Each structure stands twice: as C-alpha cells, then as structure tokens.
Amino acid sequence: xxxxxxxxxxxxxxxxxxxxxxxxxxxxxxxxxxxxxxxxxxxxxxxxxxxxxxxxxxxxxxxxxxxxxxxxxxxxxxxxxxxxxxxxxxxxxxxxxxxxxxxxxxxxxxxxxxxxxxxxxxxxxxxxxxxxxxxxxxxxxxxxxxxxxxxxxxxxxxxxxxxxxxxxxxxxxxxxxxxxxxxxxxxxxxxxxxxxxxxxxxxxxxxxxxxxxxxxxxxxxxxxxxxxxxxxxxxxxxxxxxxxxxxxxx
Amino acid sequence: xxxxxxxxxxxxxxxxxxxxxxxxxxxxxxxxxxxxxxxxxxxxxxxxxxxxxxxxxxxxxxxxxxxxxxxxxxxxxxxxxxxxxxxxxxxxxxxxxxxxxxxxxxxxxxxxxxxxxxxxxxxxxxxxxxxxxxxxxxxxxxxxxxxxxxxxxxxxxxxxxxxxxxxxxxxxxxxxxxxxxxxxxxxxxxxxxxxxxxxxxxxxxxxxxxxxxxxxxxxxxxxxxxxxxxxxxxxxxxxxxxxxxxxxxxxxxxxxxxxxxxxxxxxxxxxxxxxxxxxxxxxxxxxxxxx
Numbered sequence: 070x071x072x073x074x075x076x077x078x079x080x081x082x083x084x085x086x087x088x089x090x091x092x093x094x095x096x097x098x099x100x101x102x103x104x105x106x107x108x109x110x111x112x113x114x115x116x117x118x119x120x121x122x123x124x125x126x127x128x129x130x131x132x133x134x135x136x137x138x139x140x141x142x143x144x145x146x147x148x149x150x151x152x153x154x155x156x157x158x159x160x161x162x163x164x165x166x167x168x169x170x171x172x173x174x175x176x177x178x179x180x181x182x183x184x185x186x187x188x189x190x191x192x193x194x195x196x197x198x199x200x201x202x203x204x205x206x207x208x209x210x211x212x213x214x215x216x217x218x219x220x221x222x223x224x225x226x227x228x229x230x231x232x233x234x235x236x237x238x239x240x241x242x243x244x245x246x247x248x249x250x251x252x253x254x255x256x257x258x259x260x261x262x263x264x265x266x267x268x269x270x271x272x273x274x275x276x277x278x279x280x281x282x283x284x285x286x287x288x289x290x291x292x293x294x295x296x297x298x299x300x301x302x303x304x305x306x307x308x309x310x311x312x313x314x315x316x317x318x319x
Numbered sequence: 320x321x322x323x324x325x326x327x328x329x330x331x332x333x334x335x336x337x338x339x340x341x342x343x344x345x346x347x348x349x350x351x352x353x354x355x356x357x358x359x360x361x362x363x364x365x366x367x368x369x370x371x372x373x374x375x376x377x378x379x380x381x382x383x384x385x386x387x388x389x390x391x392x393x394x395x396x397x398x399x400x401x402x403x404x405x406x407x408x409x410x411x412x413x414x415x416x417x418x419x420x421x422x423x424x425x426x427x428x429x430x431x432x433x434x435x436x437x438x439x440x441x442x443x444x445x446x447x448x449x450x451x452x453x454x455x456x457x458x459x460x461x462x463x464x465x466x467x468x469x470x471x472x473x474x475x476x477x478x479x480x481x482x483x484x485x486x487x488x489x490x491x492x493x494x495x496x497x498x499x500x501x502x503x504x505x506x507x508x509x510x511x512x513x514x515x516x517x518x519x520x521x522x523x524x525x526x527x528x529x530x531x532x533x534x535x536x537x538x539x540x541x542x543x544x545x546x547x548x549x550x551x552x553x554x555x556x557x558x559x560x561x562x563x564x565x566x567x568x569x570x571x572x573x574x575x576x577x578x579x580x581x582x583x584x585x586x587x588x589x590x591x592x593x594x595x596x597x598x599x600x601x602x603x604x605x606x607x608x609x610x
Contacts, residue, residue: 121504147506159501161494172494175487176506224506 074099074228074259075120080129080139082112082119089115090126091283097228097276102250102260104270107280108303113263114156116280117230120261121153122146133228148176152226156233156263158217162206166197169205169216173223182225190219193249211242218246222253229253231262235269247273267299281305328458330580331573336461338572339469340534342565343527344545345552346476347520349564352553354496354516356415357407360422363546364429365521369395369528370537371433374442384444384533385467392525399521404514411513426542433539444532468530472565475526479519480561492516551591555598557605566607570594 075097082090090112097103105113118124120131122143131139133149141149152173161169170190174183191198194215200208205216214234221229231250235243243266250273254260264270270277271291279287279302287294287302348362359365369391376387402425410417443449451463483489495502495512503509531537531545548571556567571591578590598606 123500123504142508143503144506144508147504153504155501155504159498161497161501163497164490164493168490168493171487172490172502172505172507175491179506180487220505 072099073097074134075261076130076132077116077120078130078132080119080126080131082115082124083127084115089283090119092129093280093283093285094129095278095285095288097259097261099227100254100257100259101275102254102262102273104274104277105261105263105280106265106267106270106277106303107286108265110282111280112283113280114232115283117153117232117261117263120146121151121230147224147226148178150225150227151230152221152224152228153230154214154217154221154232154234156236158210158213160205160208160213160216160220162204164205165202166205166208166216167201169220170197170201170223173220176224179224183223186223186225190222193222193252194219211238211246214238214242214246215249218249218253222258226258228259228261231260233263233265235264235266243269267303271299279303325458327577327580329460330576332459332461333465334573334576335569336465336469336572337576338569339472339565340465340527340530340568341548341552341572342568343468343472343475343523343530345549345556345568346479346561346564347523347527348546348549349553349556349558349561350520350523351517353558354492355403355407355411355418355513357411357418357422358415359517359520360419360546361402361426361429361542362520362524362549363544364426364433364542365395365399365524366528366531366545367537367539367542368398368429368433369525370444370532371437371442371528372525373444373529373532374437377444383448384446384529385471387444388525388529391529392522395521395525395528396518397521399524400514400518402521403517404510407517408510408513411510426546430539430542437539439538439540441536441538442532443536444529446533449533464534468534471526471530472568475523476561476565479523482519483561488512488515551595553605554595555606557602557608560607563605563607567605570606 073096077093077095079092079094080090081092093116105116107113115124119126122141122145126139130137133151138146138149161172170187174180174186196212197216197219205213208216234246247269250260274291277291278285279299281302287298344366348359351357351359372391372394373384373387376390377384406421407418410421448464448467453461453463453466455461483493491507491512495507495509499509551571552564552567555570556563574594575587575591579587
C-alpha cells in the first residue's frame with residue numbers, strides 16, 4: 070500500500086436531528102487526486118467540512134498523516150496541513166486580492182514563507198498579480214475561484230479540499246481551473262475534490278467515491294467503473310431506501 | 320450677512336473640534352458593531368471607567384492627564400480583551416440578544432462599581448490646558464483643550480487605519496468581519512480575533528475617556544450620555560470606515576454647537592438628535608457607509 074495521507078473511518082455526522090453522514094469511510098493516498106461525486110444533498114460537502122474541522126463527527130475517526138484530527142477546529146486543521154477552498158469561493162469581499170492571499174498565509178509557519186508562496190501562486194494564476202490591488206469583489210467568478218484556490222495554497226498545505234469549484238463557471242474557465250489543479254497536484258499536493266459533474270471528476274481523479282443519501286455507494290479507480298455502475302450509485306435507481314430527508318443540501 | 324458669517328466662525332470651529340472628541344468616543348463602538356456585530360451598550364461606561372483610571376493615576380503621579388494614557392491604554396486594552404474573551408464570546412451566536420444583555424449588565428455593574436469606589440461626586444482631570452484659549456486673528460477663539468481633543472482623535476484614527484491595512488492582525492480582523500467561517504479555514508481563530516478587536520476598542524475608549532475627563536466633568540453615571548453620543552456618531556457616519564465615523568462625529572458636534580448658537584444652549588443636545596433623525600429617515604445606513 071502507498072502512504073495514505075487521509076483516512077476517514079466509519080464516521081457519522083448529524084445536523085441536530087438530521088443524520089447527514091452514515092458510516093462513511095474513505096482513504097486518500099498521498100499525492101493523488103480523489104473525487105467525491107454525488108447529487109445535491111448526498112453529503113459530499115458535509116464530508117469535506119468534517120475533514121476540515123468545520124463539522125464534528127458524532128462517531129468514527131478522521132486521521133491525517135496518522136494522527137487523529139476529528140474534533141480540532143478548522144483553524145487548527147490548517148496548521149496540520151489541510152487547506153479548504155469552500156463552496157461558493159467565499160473570498161473576503163472588502164479585502165484586496167493581495168490581502169486575501171496574505172490572510173491565506175496567516176499561520177505562523179506559512180507567514181515565514183509568504184513571499185515564496187506568493188511568487189508561486191502568481192506564476193500559477195498570473196491574473197491575480199495583475200489585479201492584486203483590486204478589491205476581490207470586483208473580480209469575475211472565475212478569477213474569484215482562482216483567488217480562493219490561491220488563498221488556500223498560501224498555507225503550504227499537504228492536502229487541499231476543493232468544494233464544488235466549477236459551480237457557476239463557464240466551461241472554458243472550468244477546464245482552465247482543472248488544468249491548474251493538475252499542476253498543483255504535480256507538485257505533490259494531495260487533492261480531494263467534491264463535484265457534481267461526473268465526467269469532469271472521472272477525468273481528473275485517480276480514485277472516485279460516489280455518495281448517495283449520506284453514504285458511500287461506490288468507490289474505485291475511474292477506469293475500473295462501468296457507466297451502469299456509476300449511474301446506479303449516483304442516482305440510486307436500485308436503492309429503494311432513499312429517504313427524502315436527504316434531498317436537502319445541508 | 321458678512322457680519323453674521325463672521326459671528327459663525329467661533330461656533331463652527333468649536334463644533335468641529337468637539338466633533339473630533341465625539342468621533343473618538345464613537346470609534347470603539349463602531350468597530351465592535353462592525354466586526355463582532357455586537358452593540359456594546361457598555362461602551363460609554365468603558366469611556367468613563369478610563370477617565371476614572373486616569374483620575375487615580377493622576378492622584379498617584381502628578382503628571383499631565385495625557386501622560387496617564389501610558390498606563391490607562393494598556394489597562395483598558397486588557398479589560399477589553401477580558402470582557403470579550405471571557406464574557407461576550409460565550410454568548411455569541413445567531414441570536415443578537417444575549418450579547419446585548421451581557422453588555423447591558425456590564426454597564427450597570429461598571430456604573431455601580433464606580434459609584435461605590437468614587438462616590439457620586441463630580442470629577443475632572445485637571446490640566447492647565449482646560450482654561451487656556453488660543454486666539455487666531457481677530458475673531459476665532461479656540462479653547463486649547465478642544466484643539467488637543469481634535470488632534471489626538473485624528474491621530475488615533477490615522478494610526479488605527481494604518482493598523483487595519485498594514486498589520487497581519489488588522490487584516491485578520493477585517494477578514495473575520497467579512498466572513499468568520501472562511502477566516503477560520505485560513506487559520507484564524509475568530510473568537511480570539513474578536514477579543515483583540517475589543518481590546519483595541521478598549522484602547523480607544525481609554526483615549527476617549529482621558530479626553531472627555533480633561534474637557535468636561537464626569538460622574539459614575541455619565542457613561543450612558545457618551546453611549547448615546549457614540550450611537551449618534553455611528554448612525555450618522557455609518558459602518559464600514561473609520562473616517563466615516565470621525566466625520567459622523569464632526570457632523571454631530573457641529574449640529575449641537577450650531578443649534579446652541581441659533582436657538583440657545585438648551586437646544587444643544589436636541590439639535591444633534593434632530594440631525595440623527597434626519598439621517599435615519601433619509602439614509603439609514605449612515606452617510607459614509609460603503610454599500
């Protein structure tokens with residue numbers, strides 16, 4: 070077995086009375102790209118949020134580099150080496166592009182290597198350097214997504230979590246961003262991404278997990294999965310136990 | 320006509336200078352409202368607490384009140400941090416009422432504590448600046464203490480704005496106020512950041528308190544008067560910029576002094592509040608708010 074950087078074991082997650090994740094396990098090998106796909110409300114974002122420390126599992130463990138990290142707050146997870154690009158980008162609107170990036174290197178360790186990180190990110194996304202003094206709210210959607218990714222990279226993460234990065238973007242921009250993800254991964258950064266776009270995910274990932282109603286319904290290497298299997302796992306046509314409560318994306 | 324304008328020189332000058340003092344009174348409250356989204360009902364009492372701290376310092380060391388800031392600012396900084404970290408942070412959440420009640424309770428406690436320790440007697444921070452007047456040209460007479468208030472306020476606001484744009488902590492405070500959740504994903508402990516913000520607000524209350532004490536007399540129950548002034552400044556200036564708050568202070572000061580000039584001293588406070596109502600009616604987000 071290669072080195073697994075992230076190991077999620079049998080976690081359950083609740084939002085109040087709502088049981089969002091059921092017995093979810095997942096393994097991510099170092100320096101790979103892993104995709105989680107599934108329909109709205111399948112629990113993909115909840116899973117990412119749990120890994121990032123935003124949600125706490127009520128049962129099960131999350132291990133990062135062999136250490137148990139469930140229960141640590143998100144600002145600690147960053148120190149450990151996990152960085153998240155949240156759904157909807159969530160750049161700081163009243164901060165400039167450069168200030169957004171600087172906030173990405175807030176941790177003590179990252180602060181020392183800020184200049185080096187900035188240089189790398191400007192190479193990856195030259196448009197961010199051109200617009201560094203603009204307020205981030207004035208950027209286009211694609212540029213904001215690049216900023217959100219750049220900001221997450223400023224902390225020198227070993228694992229980057231990408232939540233629905235293609236949401237609301239033009240296909241040409243999506244393609245460009247996925248090329249960048251490939252470049253980032255080529256530098257040895259492990260990527261775990263959540264997508265609704267099946268085709269795009271299968272193409273980008275070394276391994277995919279398909280989620281449905283808060284459970285993992287299928288996992289494997291993209292080339293080893295048949296279309297029929299994927300469709301079943303995604304839409305759950307054969308599964309009569311699909312609860313309507315899971316339709317909501319929480 | 321010209322004579323009337325010449326007669327206005329003094330009230331306009333005094334109004335603007337008084338407004339500078341109002342600006343520094345309001346800035347801490349504006350910060351906390353903008354960053355932590357808490358209406359700090361104890362802000363006026365913090366200002367008066369700082370005035371009393373300065374009063375105590377001066378009774379030990381016979382120095383100028385401005386010099387007492389060397390001790391009063393760190394003390395208020397610490398008090399602000401503790402209030403936020405150990406009290407307000409515990410009740411922060413979706414509901415705005417619990418922090419409001421905590422601040423209200425704190426206000427009552429502070430007032431009665433001051434009453435207990437210092438008795439209800441009027442106090443003032445005595446300085447020879449209080450009686451000096453600067454005469455410019457033939458018409459304008461400026462009380463020196465007003466000028467000092469104005470300059471110190473302006474300098475404080477300048478330093479604060481440098482702090483917010485140049486330092487990591489300043490940027491982190493702005494980031495947390497933009498999006499708390501996203502800030503936490505970047506490694507920022509938002510609760511701790513709020514405590515720093517309240518500490519800084521405490522520091523501005525220290526400066527405001529010393530200036531207020533030099534300019535006017537104060538009692539244990541004077542806090543709410545300054546709370547209302549701070550409210551006025553925040554409402555007129557709007558949230559979002561330090562300069563806006565300062566300008567809000569100038570407008571309120573000007574309105575009060577001009578009101579007193581034209582209508583008589585009894586109308587000083589009410590003319591300030593009339594301006595407040597006008598702003599609320601026509602631009603409820605404040606004159607200088609962004610967006």
